[in-house]
Amino acid sequence: MGAHSARHLRRVLRLCLGRSGLSHVADAAELALTELVANVVRHVPGRRCRVCFLLQADGVRVEVADGCPRLPVAAEADALGEGGRGLVIVAAVADRWGVTPYADGRGKTVWFECGGTAEPPGS
Template sequence: MTLASHSTDAAQPLSYSWLLTARRSDLAHFRRLAKLAMRKWQQDDAVTEVVLHGVTELLSNVARHVPDPRCRLELFLEDGAVRVTVLDSSPTLPRITLPDWTAEEGRGLWLLREMADSIGFEPTPEGKRVWVRISGR
């Protein structure tokens, strides 16, 4: 696991950021880190569950679809909402479509969009940014 971490303030950080290599075997570790951040930010269980789903889905997509799995995972607390962001090196933007319920994959972002307040993605000079926003508490 490749990991470098940063937070804005040790007492009450408003963001966390990790440089990592997205591997399915490491998802539980990053879910634990996100859960600790949600506790520090005093988010309720419903918000925490959506945040953890977002961490899992966004990092899984990097591991599955991006040739270079190095990425940045960011958590932000802004205006009472939590934003989960992943930046990766692929310029290919995700497509959120109605899933084929008989398929074994392909419904993650659609489900996340239904659970969160908003989801988005945009190109960056290095690849893309994918984010999900969940109203806090």
């Protein structure tokens, strides 16, 4: 996955949301998706992940899964720093977000929801 991948994924997400009548969550979902993809590019060896868009009645759940066992941590970033704000931004624009580690310890899924009322599995 390269830095250009986020742009392509944003287009696909916006198209899916628009065709499903969910354009009202597109801006927030695109921003959160961009941050999660950027985290993969920065922190996952090999930059490999799987992305899933789950359309709900009034929103979307986006999942980004990778094979890196390190769990992400939302940290307060230095106001003048160049990074460290990804999960803070996700938390600000999404209605819900979280991390589900794989049972075998070999990776995780980072997810967020914009709109929608479905509870995430395992909650």
